Structures are given as structure tokens and as C-alpha cells.
Amino acid sequence: MTEQLDAGLVARRIAGSDQVGEPRDPAEGREVGRARRRREDARLITGRTRWTDNIQLPGMLHVAFLRSPMAHARLTRVDVSAALAMPGVVAAFSGRDFAGEQGSLPCAWPVSEDVVIPDHPPMAVDRVRYVGEAVACVVATDRYRAADALEAIEADYEPLEAVLDMTEALSDGAPAVHEAGNQAFTWRFSGGDADAAFHDAPVVLDRTYVQQRLIPTAMEPRAVVAVPEGEGFTLYSATQIPHILRVMLALTTGIPEHLLRVVAPDVGGGFGSKLQVTAEEVLGLLLARRLGRPVKWTESRSEGNLTAHHGRDQIQRISVAAERDGRIRGVRVDLLADMGAYLMLVTPGVPLLGAFMYSGVYKMDAYDFTCTGVFTTKVPTDAYRGAGRPEATFAIERAVDELAAELGLDPVEVRRRNWISREEFPYTTVAGLTYDSGDYEAATERALALFGYDELRAEQADRRERRDPVQLGIGVSTYTEMCGLAPSRVLGSLSYGAGGWEHAAVRLLPTGKVEVVTGTSPHGQGHETSWSQITADALGVPFEDVSVLHGDTAVSPRGMDTYGSRSLVVGGVAVLAACEKVKEKAKRLAAHLLEAADDDVEFADGTFRVRGTDQGRTIQELALAAFAAHDLPDGFEPRLDADATFDPENFSFPHGTHLCAVEADTETGRVAIRSYVAVDDVGRVVNPLIVEGQVRGGIAQGIGQALFEEAVHDTGGNLLTTTMADYLIPSAADLPDFVTDRTETPATSNPLGVKGVGEAGTIAATPAVVNAVVDALRPHGVRDVPMPCTPERVWRALARSRANDGGTR
């Protein structure tokens, strides 16, 4: 090949090097579908990588924040002068010192006409509204001195009454969190005629469920490094959203967007908690600007529990109208959603992401939804794994189990009578979504078989008969979710501030290696592996010859980042689209060099061949030819690369059936999960190992909500669960081995047929577990146990129902 490419020195060196890539060996089979171990894991697990807190820069200073000990108070005085005198302290500021420039933390989702978006200064100026709100900061030569100097700051507060309960917050005379009152917004939605559906309905079920407040517990705490560089700034942050963050920070701080680079180095998990524009990011930049030196802030676990946004926290009133045979006529939902003290990036939108999912997998005539957002004096809520959809799925799946119990029917049978059958897809639900594909029958049949449903029901009957102190409960969850966030037009119609497209760039380097630039921002999802697999198949190059670049606005200038199970469904498809464009270019070049018509050139296994001949060029040879540019078609730019943006027409709708068996010790209240079966349909699968990891982690987190996790405040609004000794998350030692399997109904909304898997397990698991807990206790007269179903709560539920029963059981 060198002869044909002429004799340029660089080109000859490249062509003669054993570093030049070659096409993939077709005998190895396709990359997509292969259970590859994640190529990024070695560096992530060993920590030999650039976590934000690992970054050390010359002259770097360290920031610590003084935080309000009051849930609600007037901040009458902050005096930082004594802190300034402490050793190593370079500067100290109160909110007042930044009043003119700190702006207001943004809310990008003004959900309704009546929405109240209160001013949200990154550092409080004259009022604090939750425990942990920053009131002052110290900048010192090291972290230790900064922390010590905080104790020298004097801050005076005039306490105001804390507002902790949503119902009380909305009542007359409640202390106002903000001048405009405690109601953030109301949002209504309906499909069909709910009055007709409920009128004369043979069965009407009313239930209230509480989605407790949760603390998203990512392994890596939040961290920020802000660096003045030349005219502008670089901000390193443990964030899920470098691209959105850059835009928002430019708007908030007044630093022009083109002079602001945002980098998300390797990020250790987020679960939504890093889908945020935080006070610490804004203040980091402002401090770097004012001091002209790099500054770093890394939160402790307790500081994170106090100040990073929380999740869930809703009170759901759900009514179901049904026929005696279990067929659902309609559903009404009245939701109170705790916003906390302020509206942050997507705070008010979270409950609305669930608004379209309360009909679940079921057909019904009518659906009516109302949501009221409520301000309280707690840290704001915002996205947490599933964001709105776990709540909706929980309510409908719990209610369907209750309906089955009310009617004396098997909960699986009630689902069968109501779900969208496989022949009915695409199906437009009562909530107006069009589910493109699905096969609830297949997933459920598989799950029932793996679970041994009939045998477990027989054992349950036997234990009930024997009045075994350890009762068996079986919980069902046939979930679906809307994910792959998603179509920009739809997001626009919901008043969301940005689009839902995703961007990718693919470039072949002179040596035939491939760089993929993605606008997604992985923080544990394994995009480097999955995107490499997609690219390897599309371009016919070895997996090892692909690298994936991400998380730096200077490297990956366009993107919408990672949340809402969107990365593969939108970003992965963008990678594929960019690969296709590169192939088109390469084909043109191949045709030129082979002196053939474009249409006579075909591509297979990394080589472009003239149809019917053995004449061909590998894609690597073409990369070099493009680079050397010695012999290109007229007008052909000397590069094999392409950009692509994908904006899907529809959400994607993963679904599945999760079955959980619990043993409930009626003497102690302890619930132990005996077996758990998950059959998920996430469409086509790029990497089964990554899907498995997402499903298992998701289930664990869903179980966390069901049995363990709860942010608890005292009556003064102090968070009591500030450490992991108090905020319990399950570890492997607390969970059984899950049985997982998949059915595969490809999505029709994207060319990969993928649906997204990041949130499925979390959405499915919580109702499966709680349904099982209640099923175990039902013979004792228990109809609900509030989450988390702790041993004490189970014991009290049993005690209450025994008392109501006159002690006959």
C-alpha cells in the first residue's frame, strides 16, 4: 500500500509501523452483544485516575463552608474577622460579600404558569431556609486550616418556625418559607373522563402512599476545583452534566461561556445527585475569580447528606376505579411533592416525569393527575435514580396488588386482565404516551417460571395454615418506564429549559485508530466500553483500537450529558450515526482510490471492496490516505471524521416483571428477602454484563428505599441521618443473589433497538418488595407498611392490627 500512497516521510513511517490498526477479525463475531468487562474499571477501582479530589495544582487553596445550624431563621450578622486571623487563612467571606455577584442558583424547569421560583443565593445573605445552607466560607492554604477557621466565624440567627410537613405547610397560617407562600406550583393533567370512570364503579380503592425522602448516596462525594486560566476559568467538578453546567454557570456568574471550560473528570456515581448546578460550583468560580488562585472544595459524607439535594419525598393519594373482575376503569392521583426550600435545576419537574406513568402497563379509560409542589425548610429535592417514575410505578403497582387482595384475585391475574397485550403495540396510553413495543406476557411468564410462583404460593398457604411465626410474602411488579430522555419537542412542551438530543463525533486517526467523542458524561455507566463496542462493529475495527473521550467541554463541546437512562438510547445512537457518516466518506475515498463507482463499493468487516473483486482498502488504509491527502477526490477534506446528533422521536419504554419473596418474622418484624427474580426487557443489549450490573445495582437501590433508607429530621428540622451509621444503605451482605433474565423486544424508536437500563431496577424493585412485605402480613390484617419497612414498622403494623382485631390473632 505504501507505493500507492506516494512517499511522504510521515505516511511511510505510519504505514510501516506495527502500530497501524488492522480490521477486526470477523471470526471473533460481533462486539455488540458481547459481555465485555469494562475497560475503564481497572483505573476506577484502583483509584489511579483523575477524581476531582485527586487534582493538585500549584498555589491551590481550599474552601470550607460554614453552614446554617437552623432550619429557618433570619441571618442577622455574620462576622468572619476572627477567622481571617487564623493560621493559614487567606480569605473569608459571608454571603453579603458576594451579594452583588453570586446571582441565583438556576431552575431550568418552570413547570407551570403559576410556578414560584424564589431567589436562591448560593450563600445565604439575610435568611436561611434549611440546615446546611451555606452562610460563610473560609479559604485557606489547606483543608484542615479551613475547617478549623470555620469555628471562629460568628453568625447570629433569629430563629423562625421550621416548616417540615407538607400538609401543614399548605394550611392557613403556616409560617411562610418564601414571601409568595409555601405552594410552589400546581400542575394538572388528565386523559379520558375520570368522573365517568369513577361514577358507579363497582370497586373504588383509595390509598395514600408516602415516598420517603431519600439521600442519593454516590460513592464519590461531590468535589469542585475552580482554576483561573488566562482570560477565563476551568471548573473541574464531580458532575453528571458538564455541558449543561457550563451554560448555566455562564448565565449565573457572568463568566462568558467561551471563557469557561467545564471538566467532569472520572466521576464516582451520581444517581441524579450530580445532575445539579450547586452553590459550591458557583462559589468556587467566584472565589477563584476574586482571589486569582485555584480553589478546591470536597465535601465530607455528612456535609453531602446535609446539602446535596435529596430525592423522592412525595405524598401520593391514588384512587382506582375498577370492575368486579379486576378490570381497571380509571385512576386518579393527587400528589404533594416536597420541593424543599428552593427550586433547583429540575426540582419541580421530577414529579411530572412520573405524571405520565401512573397508568403503568395497564389499559384504562380515564386518568386524572394533580400535583402540588410545596416549599418546606429542608434541603431541596431533585432528581434521584428514576426521578418521578419510581414513585408513579410504586403507587400503581401497590394499588394493583391491593385491588387483587380486595377482590380475592391473584395479583398476576389482575395484571393480565389489564395490561396491554403484545398484539396491541404500538399502544397510546390514557396518559398520551405511545409505547412503541413490549411483551409483558413473555417477561411475566419467564419470571413466574424462574421464581417458582406456584410452589411459593403453596408454601405460603401452608405457612398461613400453620400460623408459622415466619410468614412468606410474594410481591409482584410489572413495571414500565419512559426513559431515554429524549425528544426535544416533547421536553419543550413540558416547559423544560433544554433539549434532549445527544451528540457524537467519530474520527479516524492517521494510524487507523479511532477516537469517539461523546456528549454523554459517564459516571459509572461504562460508556467507554459500550461506545467502543458499537464503534468496533460499525467501522470493523478492533475494540482495542477505539478510545472514547468525554466529560470536558474543550474536548467534547456539544452534549446533553447523562441522566434519565438516556445515554445509550440517545448518545449511543449518535455514535452509531457518526460512524455511518464516517463510513460514507471512507467509501467515497475507497471508490476514488480503487477507481470504481461509489455504488460498486461495499463495506464488510472493516474493508471496502469493489463488488465482485478482491480489490479493496481497509478503513485504516483509507484513514492514512486521507491524512496524507496525496490522492483525494475533488473537494474531499483530508480527514475521515464526522459529527452526528440524534434526537429521538419518542421516549423508550423498557419494561419487565420483578417478583420478590420475603420472609417476615412476625415476632421481631424483621423482613428478609428470600428470593428475587427480575426479567427485564431493555430492548437490544450492547453489553449484557453492563446491563446485568445496572439491573443488580438498581434492584439493590430499590430495595434500599423499600427496606432501609430514609432521611429523618427532628422537629427542629435538623437532619438526623447525617452519617452512614444512621442512613442505612444495603450492602451485598444484606441482599440475596438476584436471579436475572431478559426478554428482548427491540425499541422501534432508534436504529439500535435499545431502550435504556439505568433506572429500570430501581423503578421495579421498590413496589415488588413492599408488595411482598404486605402480602406476608395480610393474614394478620395488615394492609400497608410505610417505607422503609423497618423491623420496628413491621412490628408496629402487626401490633396495631392485632389491637384492632381485639387480639384474636
Next chain:
Amino acid sequence: MIPAPFDYVRPASLDEACRVLGEAGDGDGDGEVKALAGGQSLLPLLRLRLAYPSVLVDLGRLEELRGVHDRGDHVFIGALTTHDEVLRSPVVREHAPLVALATATVADPAVRHRGTFGGSLAHADPAGDLPAVALALDCVLVTASGAGGREIPAAGFFTGYLETALEPGEVLTGVKVPKLGDGWGFHYEKFHRTAQAWAVVGVAAAVRIDAGAVAQARIGLTNMGPAPVRARAVETALRGVTPPAAGAGGGHDPVKDACAWADEGTSPPTDLHARPDYRRHLARVLTHRAVRAALP
């Protein structure tokens, strides 16, 4: 989080440790001197700024405080012996199985490799597993000090919430665990919400059967008050009771009746995981389970 500033001393000898610990005096408030063993309880308190010692005395170099020794009528466990070393000791397993059973439930492997037997007793957390065991077994805690040291029976050692009989300048050097002899059975029943969590309630039980009836029972309760307590009422009620045969369904169970006294004389705390009435209930249920499991 970051502890407040403190001085750090790492004595090379026990004498030096006692001297340093005695110098600044021990107090309840700021400025006290604290001994550091494995640090698994103390360091979190420092980092959360719940403790502000002015001097931290690291005992880590005192090799003589490490190790398990068979001393005829008792097992001597050096205060700095890690939980993991305790668990691996054949002497402990053979002669002090209750210590091994309870130690196996302490936190997680990482903590068990750092945390020490003596440290967890001297820290005296009522939710810790080992104080109740020491109490149930009538262990003797051996100390050193400038004045020469003492032998303190467990019953007099745990004086309150995170409080012990240790005086300023006094170091716990080890624990004598009496060998109980033949006919005894043991069990530690721990009720906790996650594998790594503290005990909501724990029950350490040692039971000796003679001629088919309970001859002696020793029950220690974890987290049923500011300090570990013996369930004396149960111990008394169990004496002479003939346990029903295993698998005998229904009917009257005198062991269960006896264990219904488990919360007698306790003052269980309220926390996020349990209120007192629930803890009392758990103490009764778990004591029954512990005794049943301990029956030799």
C-alpha cells in the same frame, strides 16, 4: 470530615503511655487525653468533631498488649488484639466460644482487622457487642497505671454511656476470660438492620445444663441501657427449668416464660432504629432465641 487539632504521642512503653495519659488528666470536656487503639470508634468521633481531645496517645507500638494466651483457668486476651486475631485464635474458639461468636458479628472485615478487643471494651459503647459478653462471662479487666494497675470485674467496669471505671493515667492492658468448664452452651443473638450496623439489641447467652435442666445461665444484654446489663431476672427464672425437647410444637414453654423477664430493670434508649417499647419486646424475643440456641 476533619478533626480539630490535637497533639499526637506514640509511647514506646506501657510506663510512658500511663505517664502521658496521666499528665493532662482525663475530663469530660474539651482538652482531655484519649488513648487510641484501633481507632474504629474514636476516629469517627474525632472526624465528626464530637470529641475534642487535646492529646491522642497512640498505643499501637505496645506489642506486649497484643495476643491471646491460655492461662489455665482463663484465657487472657491482650487489649490490642484485633477482632480478627481474636476470631482466628484456636484458644478463644475452644475456651471462650461466646467471645468468638460475638466478635464475628462486629461490623465488617475491614473494621475487624483494625478494631481491638480492649478498645471496644474501653470505649464502652452500649451498642457494642463485646461489653455484654464480658459482662455475661464475668470477665476481669486488667489495667496498668503509674500506681501499679488493677483487676476490675466487668460488673464494675461499665459505669455509664461511654464511661468506664478507668482512671486518668490507667490503661486497659488485657482481659481475663474465665473458662467455664463442661456442660455450657453459648450463643450471641444480634439484631441489626444491616450487616455492618450496630446492634439494635443483642443478647449474649451462656447456659449450663445439668441432668436435663438449666443449672446456670448468664445473660448479657447489648444496647438495653446506657451500659450493658445482665438479665438477672431471666438468669434466676431459668434456674431449674427443663427446656422442652427440640421440635416439640405448641404447648407451654417454661424457657420462654423465663425469658419474658429479659427487659426487667433495663432502660433502653430511643434512636432511629427503635423506640424503647420495641427494644423491650426484642429483648424478650431475642433472649428466648439466644437461650434456645445456647442450650448445649
